Amino acid sequence: MEVEMKIRGLMMDPVTNMPIVILKDAQGNSILPIWVGVYEANAIALEIEKVVTPRPMTHDLIKTLLGGLRTGVRKIVVNELKEDTFYAVIWLERDGKLISVDSRPSDALAIALRLDCPIYVDDSVLQNSKMVNTIADRVNNDELRRWLENLNDEDLGRYKM
Numbered sequence: 001m002e003v004e005m006k007i008r009g010l011m012m013d014p015v016t017n018m019p020i021v022i023l024k025d026a027q028g029n030s031i032l033p034i035w036v037g038v039y040e041a042n043a044i045a046l047e048i049e050k051v052v053t054p055r056p057m058t059h060d061l062i063k064t065l066l067g068g069l070r071t072g073v074r075k076i077v078v079n080e081l082k083e084d085t086f087y088a089v090i091w092l093e094r095d096g097k098l099i100s101v102d103s104r105p106s107d108a109l110a111i112a113l114r115l116d117c118p119i120y121v122d123d124s125v126l127q128n129s130k131m132v133n134t135i136a137d138r139v140n141n142d143e144l145r146r147w148l149e150n151l152n153d154e155d156l157g158r159y160k161m
């Protein structure tokens with residue numbers, strides 16, 4: 001089963017100083033932090049903030065290519081968590097046929113933002129993301145999860161890239 005989620009924000013992890021994309025479901029029951037690289041976070045931040053660059057960025061180029069090929073993006077799905085690494089699939093639609101493309105979640109999210117397509121997370125990923133860490137890490141992750149769940153819009157603005 002897939003849970004539809006939205007990008008709630010992009011921020012810096014105060015512990016590791018790495019960018020985190022925060023996904024949250026519409027009901028607010030599930031939150032999924034995905035740590036991403038700095039360049040990927042920048043691509044997401046540019047679209048969140050609607051910054052127009054003088055030349056097309058990679059994800060803008062992909063958007064243009066898909067449009068030129070008359071191919072739409074139906075949805076993106078964060079579909080797997082394996083050895084602390086998230087995996088995603090971009091579901092393309094062309095001439096009535098669905099095509100799945102393996103992707104890093106950060107790239108899939110950047111494309112989803114540019115094409116305004118839905119973002120889903122497989123329920124198994126949400127469940128496994130809560131259980132994958134060692135006991136020592138769980139304490140830190142539980143603290144981080146509580147901190148993330150209690151963020152308001154003002155807090156998200158304090159950790160700009």
